[in-house]
Amino acid sequence: MLGLHDCLTEVMAIPGALDAMLLDQTSGVAVVASGAPDGVDTERSAAALTETLRATMDGLARSCPGDTVRIDDMLVTTDHGHHLLRLMETAFEGPLVIYVRLDRERANVALARFRLQDISTRLLA
Amino acid sequence: MAALDTLLAGLAKERSTGALRVGRAGTVFLDEGRVTYMECAQTPGVERILSARGRMPEAALRRLQTDGGTERLLAEGPVTLGELQFCVLGAVLDAAFFLLPSAGTRPKFRPGERHWLGGCWYFDVRGLVRECARRRAHLALIWPSADVDTAPVRPVPRLAGHGVALSRVQWEVVTHADHELTPLELARRLGRSGYSVLQAVRELAAAGLLAPAPSGEERPALPKRSRQAARTKSGPEGGTRARPYQESQPGPAPGPEHGPGSAARADPGPGVRLVGPAVTADPADLELLMRLKKALEELA
Incomplete structure (x- = not known):
């Protein structure tokens, strides 16, 4: 059975993973995090990612009327890397979010997405 | 606010194990100086959350509390380890948010006492206090x-x-x-x-x-317009009061070196920095x- 710390360890084992974090979408708190890169504060980063997700959900809610929006995962590619977020429903409110930043050169997004799916099902089963 | 904070910080420093009962408001459980669980009368605990989500009836959870504890809870499988950890984390942070500011009764510490859900997740006291402050600031922002x-x-x-x-x-x-x-x-x-x-x-x-609140309820009266406040707009030493608003807007946050006169202009008291x-x-x-x-x- 996977605990939250093991979950983070497995996420960091994804090829090309630079840093990772688990966060609570409702409150914006960082649950566990690998070491953040220089100049990045983990707590702020968690709160900011929460806002990103909220904005995305708001935007999608407006663009697909007649549909309740539930995000499974979200991928953002920037100049320097890929940012992958996966949302999981839990017994507590959540959703619990796995965030991982991937190296643009070394990472395989499809593989990373697949691995995140696998990790999240094992975390909740 | 400070009372419970400092008390907890002291207990953390001494690496104490036990339960700190804060009157009827709640209880903080510590294990070697780290917080393991927190109960608050105002917020739902893990048992309430799990039963409200239909995972397990509260009575069954109470039985587990005396017989088997978390190991059996996980073995029987209504929640996974990750979920339980996350649930405890959420419940404790929530309890802390409402419990830490309460400073009514004198807290009593009972060494050695543990909570049956303790040990799922460990919190350090400073982190808890910081998170509560962040949440408060976030609410004020909304x-x-x-x-x-x-x-x-x-x-x-x-x-x-x-x-x-x-x-x-x-x-x-x-x-x-x-x-x-x-x-x-x-x-x-x-x-x-x-x-x-x-x-x-x-x-x-x-x-x-x-x-809005129904009209029967008391609305706070408008503050009286003081003469002094009116004068600052046009008076000779005018502007000195209203300035901080304009000063702090443009550009990046002002560093400690404001230039001369800044200390006289805004004196928010010792230890308080005016940003924004x-x-x-x-x-x-x-x-x-x-x-x-x-x-x-x-x-x-």
Whole structure:
């Protein structure tokens, strides 16, 4: 059975993973995090990612009327890397979010997405 | 606020193990100086959350408490380890948010006592305090007035616009609000954390989706316009008071070196740094600002 710390360890084992974090979408708190890169504060980063997700959900809610929006995962590619977020429903409110930043050169997004799916099902089963 | 904080910090320093009972408000459980669990009378605990989500009846959980504990809970499988850890984390942070500021009764420490759900997750006291402060600041950012936190939740019967997007918690708040339940009572009924409901209620208030308090209730009176305040606008030494608002807006946050005269201009007291507009928690001020905002919107 996977605990939250093991979950983070497995996420960091994804090829090309630079840093990772688990966060609570409702409150914006960082649950566990690998070491953040220089100049990045983990707590702020968690709160900011929460806002990103909220904005995305708001935007999608407006663009697909007649549909309740539930995000499974979200991928953002920037100049320097890929940012992958996966949302999981839990017994507590959540959703619990796995965030991982991937190296643009070394990472395989499809593989990373697949691995995140696998990790999240094992975390909740 | 400081009392419970400092007491906990002291216990953490001594690496104590036991339970700190804060009157009827709640209990903090520590293990070698780290917080393992926190109960607060105002917020739902893990047992309440799990039963509200239909994972396990509260009675069954209470049986487990005396017989088998968390190991058996995990073995029987209504929750996974990750979920239980996350649930404890959420419940403790929520309890801390409401328990830490309470400073009524004298807390009593009983060494050696443990909670049956302790050991799922460990918190350090400083981190808890920091997180509570962050949450408080976030709430203030959404909607500055704390009045809605304690008043019964009354959603407006009609929308001012054509449509609105609600988040999940907001939806639950709107559907369960019976114009009598306060946010924390709603939280207990929903099995949601108190903080998430407060957050949703403040978001609703900011979106103008909450009805104002009925006229029977006392509205805070408008603050009297003082002569001195009027004079600062035109007086010879004018501007010295209102300045901090303008000063702090453009450019990056001002560093410690403001240039000469800055210390005399804004003296927020020792240890307080003015970044951004001065913050006021006076409900009268907020009320006035809200009414002004509304009036301006109606004009536009």
